[in-house]
Amino acid sequence: MSREPLLWGLVALASKTPVAMAPLALVFLTRQSPYGYTFGAILASVYVLGEVVGAPLLGTRPGRGRLRRQLSFGLMAGALAFGALPLAVSAAPPSVLIGLAFVAGVAPAACPGGIRAMLTRLVADNAVPRALSAEAMLTQIIWAAAPGLVVPLALQVHPGAPLMVVALLAATASVLLLRLPEPEEPESAGLPSRPMAATLLTGWPVYLTSAASMAMLATAELVLPALLEERHIAVGWAGPLLAGFALAGAAGAFCYGLRTWPGSVRTQSLVFLVGTSGCLGLVTVLPGVTGIAAGLLLTGVLQAGVMIARTLSLRERLPQHAHAAAYSVMYAVGGVGYSLAASLSAVVLDRANASVAILGGVAVTLLITAVSALAESRRPAPRIPHPGSASGPH
Template sequence: MNDQEAGTDGDETPAPAIPATEKRGLAGYVSVLRTPGLTVWAVVLVLQRVPVAMAPLALVYLGYAVTGSFLVGGLLVSAHALAEAAAAGWMGRRFDRRPPRGETALVLGAEGVFFLLLFVFAHQFSVALLVLLAALGGAVSAGTYGGLRSLLQRMVPAHTRPAALGLEETVSATIWAASPALVGVLVAAGAGTWPVGAMAVASFLGGLAALGLPRQSLLLASDQAGEAPKQRSSGRLWQFWPSLAQDGAAMFTLGAASVALPALLMAMGSGAALPGLILGAASAVGVLGGLVYGSRRWPRQRAHATGLLLVYCVLVGGVGLVSVLNEAYLVGAFFVAAGSIQVPVLMSRALVVQEQVPPQDWSFAFSSLYAAKGIGYGAAGLVAGAAISAVGPTWAIIACAAVALLVALVAGVCDLLRSRTGSHPAQPRNP
């Protein structure tokens, strides 16, 4: 989907009429599900996402099982997450230059090796070596997020790309919601190292399943012939930096609220189970929101993507504001309301980037967005934790939401101005 197909924000050319053959709503999802090769792609997606979603809790348990210290577990988690964020864009670039079948099989197999070494030799290796292996496990497959998304967008008909994105985000959100429970079951049934062993198995199976992916290359024929102009990765990042800033702001807001929510509710006298229930409800309505959002195409993509994020920040800030009333149900209502547009916020920005970046760079762009989200979420843990200690959970949520709101507003205005002044050159029509 490009600017001419989806409409622009302030551009002179109005969006054309929707083709008569285009399918919306449930029909769009049905069309995506009928795409040849989608079943294999979905299997690979699940097997790739499971180790990533298990890693935060699994590595904490591994560190504690080996050393008896949760600090070591935290080091492993940080090493994995930071390496993944740092490498995502650059590893995603490999998918733009190589056939996705071989690249996915290679990097998931390598990821499986690193996790297997952690599982088998955890008690023999030094802490420094464990940290290194965790970092390598995060970095080596970081590009598969963008690579698999780019491949899906190439596989489906152009008019169903929003629906395909909605299905992908739904699957990912479900995996992220279920993976902590899987880690808990494995620890209860065996030992603290078992979840990492399961991560290794999932990676290896994902690598094997990837051999059934389509043979097509994500590189356009014109690029292979050397006819398309080349652009440095730094130039591409500059092209869509407002989207990177906004995705980072969205995850910063979510991360800060998630960290502060238990302390906020405990201060109000609520039970220990309530934060988990609210977080689960927010995730569930987020999945539904993503499906609804992906069921149609939206005009003025840049403008309404920014608008969604601003509303999201306001709703999360409202969680802190209504907490002064000491009513847990109001806190929960605002958090769940914010959760209902969490997935659409991220989807809308992905669609903006897809319009701005030529198809031969989609993997790099999508992986860079993934890195921005990881950086935003990771920063939220540090900032919110310090803010809770300094000013309490109420003002921590309000302050973090206000910072994210400011970043979102500045980035959104810059993006709209750039689109109106022609800062984004016209992209070739997508296949």
């Protein structure tokens, strides 16, 4: 770790934290307004929809030599939208608030994929797995800490305070991003010229693993409170259990980066997905808070392996010039998987108990994983040659 990777870490911290804080912050924004919690949940859904729409729309169109400026502009636009929401909530009509929430989601949606592509170009090729492990650790820690930031700010300072912090962080990331070197666009010498859309479509089996992973995450997060109530356990345990789940993911990412693991990264991703599904299924049969915690901790550890292996798999399958766009598409597909699993969980909870809802989410995850594995077995991906980073190890 030297200057550029450390600066990248600051950019990642400042740009990922708003993503983790925003949905809960939007719920608390309208808590004391005439709209209430329900409208806050609608704003959060619109924000996520903006991310899902914006990631493939903006992430697949980075101008040549303009990746930094595009991502910086998107972050600043998102920061302005976030900052406007607390100012507008008391006077603006609902349609304006919905529009601002959508802009806050869509404008910076290309950033997760873009800054990941920048990271892989800042380090030597043999250091990329460790770099992605560090990114996964950072992401999990942020998601574990985000609720602890939002709730005290909203309850003890002001309902709009979390969104003002989010706006400040996004603006800071926008400025810091311009201090990173512009990634060099690799030449595709020796490779047939193909339209970007056709190139990106070749990675669809990997995108499916992202949808499966996020479907499992949605099942764990959204059904947990109902499972606790069903077992007559205080719902307040949901917060510590989910924080432990995220921190276990950080530990799993750290362990993944310590060594080289057997098998191809495509195989690793599929094996980790099956393992996480099994561990999440344990939550339905293990007794008490201790049993639920054990299942979630194991799920979190293996989930980190899925996150890293799927990125490495996509990097292996596609040429380097398509990486930023592919990471954005994968991000969007993951959001779709999360939304579909959330909808399925809501339907099942209306008709059955929480354990059935969790097992339904596990079944969906395994089905998607099976489709991805079948596609991988029928279409073995050729090894794409990746040029080394611009100046070797940093």
